[in-house]
Amino acid sequence: MTNINLKTKRLAILCTFLFLIRxxxxxxxxxxxxxxxxxxxxxxxxIEVALALTYLVSLGLCIVHALRILLLHWDQGVLGALALLSLCTVQWHSYDYLHHLAASLSIH
Structure with missing residues (x-):
């Protein structure tokens, strides 16, 4: 596994982990x-704001990394970069709904 693909995988795991922690x-x-x-x-x-800021920074790193691969290293990891961008997009658009769902499941 190349260094670029390993970094892409680690960023995807970090972003997903922070998404689930939130x-x-x-x-x-x-x-x-x-x-x-x-x-x-x-x-x-x-705490929720701190988690959101940490997640947004990781999301930004994922997007910058994916765009860097698409622009500079097209031959080394284009599928991973597109998958990372798709993951970021799905997480971004689903968070609002899932946040409200998690709040309704909250234990009182």
Missing amino acids: LAFRAFGYDLLYHNPNDPYGISDL
Whole structure:
């Protein structure tokens, strides 16, 4: 396996792992942390924002890596780059629905 394909696989795993961590936190951890009724935001919201920013950075790295492969290394990993872009697109468009679904499954 070439270095480019290995990096593509690792970025796909990282992005998917962070995607699932965000959904799992929303479903199982968000309501367990204390939230003062007088405050507009609680610690759960701050953790959710931190997870979202971490995920967006990894998503950006995936997109930059895939575009770099498509532009500079066409012969070495075009299928992996297209699969990575497809994965990023599916995750981006499905997150809003899955986030609401995870919130409805939340344990109180």
